[in-house]
Amino acid sequence: MKLYSFLLLLVLMAIESSAQAVNRFQDEKAIDAFFTYQPGRKRPYILAHRGGPGPADTENAIPTFQKIARVLPDAILEMDVRMTRDSNFVLLHDATLDRESNAVGAVADWSLSDLKKVRLKTVAGQLTDQQMPTFADVLAWNQNRYVLALDVKPGTDPVRVMKEVQNYNAQHSVFVICYSLADAQRVRASFPTLWLAVGVNGIGDLERLETSNLATRLIALTPQKLQPASFYDRLHKLGILSSVGTYGPNQLDEKPLPEATAGYRELLRLGGDIITTDRPQEVSSLF
Template sequence: MNIKYIKRLLFGLTLLNFTLFYSCNPQNNQTKDASINSSDEITFKYSTKNKNYVSAHRGGSGIKNYPENCIETFDYLHQKGIQIFEIDVAVTKDQNLILMHDNSLQRTSTGRQDVNQINLNQIKEYFLVDDFGQQTSYKIPTFAEALNWGKDKPIYFMVDIKKGVDYAAIVSTINQANMQNKVVLVTYSVGQAKKLNRIAPNMLLSVSMRNEREFNEMMNSGIPTDKMVAFTGTRRNDKSLFDKIHQKDILVIFGTLGNLDKSAAAKGNQLYKDLEKDGVDIFATDRALDVQQTINKN
C-alpha cells in the first residue's frame, strides 16, 4: 500500500477522533449551554438583573394579523426578543380555563356569547380577531396550552386572573404543567396577594406599590420580598419610590399602556428612555416591539 496514502489515512482518523472527543466532551457542552442560558435567563431580583424587560399587555396588542391572548402572537413576539407575556385567564361554563380578557367573546373572536355561558368545545369552533377587526385562522387557547407553549423557553407569563376564576384551579394547572418557576401571579390588593401566597408560596406575585402607603402595606404583609414584583401603576412616580423598591431587591413594573403609550407614539419614544433612567425594570405596554427597540440602549 502506498505510504503517503497510509499517512493521510492516519492523519484523517486522528482528526476525526479529536473532533468526536471535543464535541462529545460533557464539559465543553455544559460551557456552551451555560453561556446561552445565562444570556437569556430572566431574573426577578434587582441585584442580579442584567437588562430591562418588556411585558406584552394581553400577550401582544395592536399588531395586525396577531390577536391578543393568542399563542401565535406570543411566538411572533418571542422571535423578536419579547420574554414576558401578560395574559388573562377566564373560566368557561364547563370550568375550563381559557385566555380571554373580556367577559364576552365578541370583541376578540367570532363568538358572541359570554365566556361563562359557553362550553370549551364550542369556544374552540370560533376564530380569534385582531385589534383591527380582522378575522384570523387562530383559535382561542386554553391556559394549559399557553403554558405548554412556554415550556423550555426563556419566558415568563404574568397571569391576570379574571373575576370568577378559582385560584386553586389556576395554581393546579400551573403545577401540572411544571411551570411554577415561569409565572408571576397578578394581584391588585394586599388581601388577594396574601391569599395567593398561601395557596402558592413558591410562586412570584405582582403586587401593587403605586405609592408609599401601598409600599408600606406590602412590606408589612408577611409575604417574602423575594416573591414580589412591584407594579407601580400607570402614572409616573417620583424616582424615590423606585429607589425604595430597589433597596428591597424588588423589580419595578410600570404600565405605559393607555395614555403614555399613545403619547410616546405621537411624540417619539424618548418617554421610555426617561422611564428607564427613573428606574423602571419592566415595561407593561401595548407597544411591545417599540419599547423593545428603545430600551437597553444607554
Template sequence: MPATFKQTFLCRFLTMLFAAFLAAAAGKESIAQSQAIHAIDVSNARQLHKFFQYTGNDIPLISGHRGGMTEGYPENCIPSFENTLRHTPAFFEIDPRLTKDSVIILMHDATLERTTNGTGKVSDYTWEELKKLRLKDKHGNLTEFRIPTLAEVIEWSKGKTIINLDKKDVPLEMTADILEAHKATANVMCTVHSAEQALYYYKRNPKRMFSAFIRTPEELEAYEKTGIPWKNIMAYIGPKNSPEAHKMLKLLHARGVKCMISAAPSYDKLPDSAARASAYREIIQDGTDVIESDLPIEAAAAIRELSPEKAANRKFFRRQELKITKSL
C-alpha cells in the same frame, strides 16, 4: 412501440414533477420549522426570583401586555407570543377566564365580540364551542388563530418565557390548582391586586412569584405585614412615570424589588412613534426596571441601547430555535 414510449415518457415526467413538488414542500416546511426566538432561561423558582431581583445593573425588561398587539397577531394567543419573542426577550401578562364547563382559557374581555368572530359572554359557551372560533387582531381583522387554554400556554412557555396571570373571573383556588398540576413554579407568576390575594397563593406555595400592585406607601406596608419575602415580588407602580412612581421606586429598590410601569393605558396611546420611543426611554432612564406594553417589539427597540454592557441578568437570556409545526 410509440404508445409504450409515450406512456413511459409521461410516467417519468409525472414522477419528476411529483418529486420536485415534494422537495419544494419539504424546503418550505423546513423554513417554517427553523425560527429563532429570544428565550428567557429560567428553570426553577430560585432563578425566577433572581431574574426579578433589583441590582441596579440589569438589562431593562419588557412585558408584553396580553402578549402584544401587532397587526395580524391577536392578543392572548401563542402565535403572538412567539412573534414577540422573535424580536426581543419578553415575559407576558395574560388573562385567564372560565368557560361554561370550567375550562380556563385566555381572553381579556368577558364577551367575545371584540377579539373573536363569536358573540355573547365567554361564560355562556363550552370549551368545545369556543375552540371553533377565530381570533381578531387589534384592527378587528379575522385571523386563522384560535383561543388557547391556559394549560396549553403554561406548557408552551416552559423553557421559553415567563407568563404573568392577571386576575379575571377564575377563583384563586382554581388558579393555584392548575399551577400545581402543571408544576408551574419557574415559568408562571401571578398578578395580585392586594396583599390578601398574594398571601393566599404564598400559603399554597411559598415559592410563588408575584406581580404586585404596590402604588402607594400604604400598599407597601400591607405587603410587609404579610411576611411574604420581597424576593417573591415584582411591583407594579402605575401607568405613569410620575413623582409618585419615583417615590415608590426608591422604597422598593431599597428592598431589592424590581418595579414596572404599564405604558398600555398611557404612553402606548401616543399617536407618534417617536414620542412613544422617547417616553419608553425616559421611563428606563428615570429608574424603572420593567415596561409593560401593548407594543413590546417597539418598546424593546426603543430602550435596547440602555442595557448595561455587563448586566447582572444577562445570563438569563439566550437564543433558541423554535419548532413551528404549522406549514406556511
C-alpha cells in the same frame, strides 16, 4: 418545490427551538435570578401586554406569543386567564366574546367545547381561523422557555389556575397578577416560592407591603403616572421590581414613537424596571 418547503420548515423549526431552551425556567433559582433587582440596569424588562399583538395579530394567542418570543426571547408574555362554564381555563382579555371573536356573550356562560367553535379576530377586527387557546395549550407550548405573566381575571380562582400550572411543572416560569393583597397572601400560602405581582399605588400600599409577608418574590404594579425616584428607591431596597404600564388612552404607547422615546427612557432612569407595553418590539429597540 417540495425540497424548498422542507428546508423552510427546518429553518422555522430551528428558529423556534433556538429562541430559548426548553425548561429554561425549570426551578426557582432560574426565575429568581431572572428577576433579581440590578442597580444601574441599562435595559428594562419588556412585558408584552396581551402578548404584544400588532393590528394584524390576535390577542392572547399562541401565534402572537411565538412572534414576539422569536424577536424578543427575554420578553415577558402577558395573558388573561378566564374560566368557562364547565370550569376550564381559556385566554381572553374581555369578560365577553363580542370584541375579540365572532361570537357574543360572557366567556363564563360558554362551555369549552362550544368555545372551540369560536374564531378569533385580529386587533383590527378581521376574522381569522384561529381558535381561542386553552391555558393548558399555552403551558404545553411554552415548555418553561419564557416567563408568562398570568392576569387571572376576577371570578377565576388563581389557586386553581396554579394547580393547572403544576400539572405542567411550570410553576417557575410564571408569575400571577393579583388584584388585592388578600388574594396575593392566599396564593402565597399555597405556593410559597411563586412570584406575584400586586398593585402598589402609593406610600400607603408600600407601607402595608413592608409589614406583610409578601415583600419577597414580588413585582409592584405601580401607577402609569411616574412617581418620584424615592418611591422606586424604597421598592428597590426591598428587592421589589417596579412595573409601569405605558398602554391605554393618552399613554406613551398611543404617541408616535419619536415623540414617546424620551418618556420611555425617563421611566427607566427614575426607577421603573418593567415596561408593560402594547408595542414591545418598538420599545425594546430604544434601549
